[in-house]
Amino acid sequence: MRKPVYMDNSATTRCSDASMASMTPLFAESYGNPSALYDGGRAAFKALEDARASVAASLGALKSEIFFTSGGTESDNWAIASAAEAAEAALLSGKGAGGRHMVCSAVEHSAVLRPLQRLERRGWEVTVLETDRTGAVSAESLEEAIRPDTKLVSVMAANNVVGTLQDVKSLAGVCRRRRVLFHTDAVQAAGHVKIDVRDWDADMVSVSAHKFHGPKGVGALFSKVPRRPDPLVLGGGQERGGRSGTENVPGAVGMAAALAEATANMERDAARLKSMRDRLIEGALKIPGVLLTGDPTRRLPGHASFVIEGIRHSAYLIGMLNERGVCASSGSACTAASKEADHVLQALGYGWEPFASLRLTLSVYNTEEEASYVLEILPDCISELRRRDSLGSTGARVLGDGEAAAKERLRTAGKGGWKV
Numbered sequence: 063m064r065k066p067v068y069m070d071n072s073a074t075t076r077c078s079d080a081s082m083a084s085m086t087p088l089f090a091e092s093y094g095n096p097s098a099l100y101d102g103g104r105a106a107f108k109a110l111e112d113a114r115a116s117v118a119a120s121l122g123a124l125k126s127e128i129f130f131t132s133g134g135t136e137s138d139n140w141a142i143a144s145a146a147e148a149a150e151a152a153l154l155s156g157k158g159a160g161g162r163h164m165v166c167s168a169v170e171h172s173a174v175l176r177p178l179q180r181l182e183r184r185g186w187e188v189t190v191l192e193t194d195r196t197g198a199v200s201a202e203s204l205e206e207a208i209r210p211d212t213k214l215v216s217v218m219a220a221n222n223v224v225g226t227l228q229d230v231k232s233l234a235g236v237c238r239r240r241r242v243l244f245h246t247d248a249v250q251a252a253g254h255v256k257i258d259v260r261d262w263d264a265d266m267v268s269v270s271a272h273k274f275h276g277p278k279g280v281g282a283l284f285s286k287v288p289r290r291p292d293p294l295v296l297g298g299g300q301e302r303g304g305r306s307g308t309e310n311v312p313g314a315v316g317m318a319a320a321l322a323e324a325t326a327n328m329e330r331d332a333a334r335l336k337s338m339r340d341r342l343i344e345g346a347l348k349i350p351g352v353l354l355t356g357d358p359t360r361r362l363p364g365h366a367s368f369v370i371e372g373i374r375h376s377a378y379l380i381g382m383l384n385e386r387g388v389c390a391s392s393g394s395a396c397t398a399a400s401k402e403a404d405h406v407l408q409a410l411g412y413g414w415e416p417f418a419s420l421r422l423t424l425s426v427y428n429t430e431e432e433a434s435y436v437l438e439i440l441p442d443c444i445s446e447l448r449r450r451d452s453l454g455s456t457g458a459r460v461l462g463d464g465e466a467a468a469k470e471r472l473r474t475a476g477k478g479g480w481k482v
């Protein structure tokens with residue numbers, strides 16, 4: 063039987079050999095608690111601090127600006143909660159300008175949207191920025207959305223569903239001029255495109271190890287000095303008071319090794335992935351009724367995403383590909399089981415006609431032969447499902463004249479009517 067073709071690297075990645083090797087001694091040899099004062103503890107503490115320095119170097123940050131977390135979700139939650147906490151504390155003490163308003167884009171991951179919705183329930187106002195058809199936010203729309211009482215802007219660096227890269231630097235620049243904190247969820251970007259937090263001029267950046275061949279359950283929040291994020295998790299005061307709980311030393315070390323490796327090989331790997339991605343895109347677009355989502359060129363190097371007319375549910379296509387040994391997804395791993403179109407695709411204006419979405423995301427472990435295999439079986443899978451749904455490739459239109467419906471959906475966004 064052929065080995066499964068794994069093309070769901072935006073959901074998670076295989077741990078690299080270097081990352082695994084870096085972690086092994088920390089489970090059975092240097093397993094001490096980093097807070098302990100004997101040699102075994104000090105060795106673990108040194109491993110943790112070396113990992114912090116390495117992650118900082120990979121992101122262009124200072125060591126003191128890196129806080130380890132349990133992953134991208136926690137980093138995003140923490141960035142938002144810490145900005146809210148600081149604003150509310152200033153309000154209570156009568157210091158600061160006051161106000162409770164935040165801004166995000168309509169295509170953020172639920173790890174950003176849900177904490178913002180919680181703040182809305184606590185009386186905060188949230189403006190959700192529309193994007194263009196590719197998922198990009200314009201600096202002008204951000205400029206307009208910022209108000210005197212805006213406390214935080216959160217716009218992701220790379221979209222998980224459609225792969226579009228934002229112009230983070232220009233968005234952060236608007237926030238700097240307007241003196242508003244800027245956070246970016248760089249979970250999909252880290253390890254795949256160059257990140258220099260100083261060049262971006264971001265205040266907070268979230269990353270997650272399992273998206274760049276590190277282990278699951280570990281990530282980091284960059285928080286620019288001198289700002290120290292208010293803790294989300296309280297207890298023994300680890301991570302310089304920022305995040306309590308005995309540190310995940312193997313995870314932090316494995317993340318540092320994976321990020322250093324991805325950063326060192328980035329140029330070479332991105333060129334290879336882009337070429338394979340473009341071959342997949344070119345091949346898939348030859349199938350009638352298949353359309354590319356996201357930006358054709360300003361996208362993650364290994365990310366190809368499509369909508370396919372005439373198939374009722376993405377899950378049918380994913381299931382059929384699975385039967386033929388291909389691991390793919392329809393978009394966000396978090397909504398994989400849902401029959402509804404992903405909120406990102408809805409925000410981009412898709413979603414009112416029967417269609418499936420397909421995301422093929424590559425890594426350095428994919429081969430050209432695997433890409434050829436996927437291109438070989440995809441037309442058959444699509445025809446078979448269309449036949450079953452008896453909608454036909456031209457029977458249903460994805461785009462049509464649905465602009466008005468998309469606008470209506472976006473009009474209600476941010477007024478308590480938005481959903482993840």
Ligand SMILES: Cc1ncc(COP(=O)(O)O)c(C=O)c1O
Nearest residue numbers: 133134135171173222249250270
């Ligand atoms: C853009 C984005 N943000 C946040 C997350 C959550 O990261 P984690 O799985 O590490 O919690 C993901 C994971 O899919 C993601 O794609």
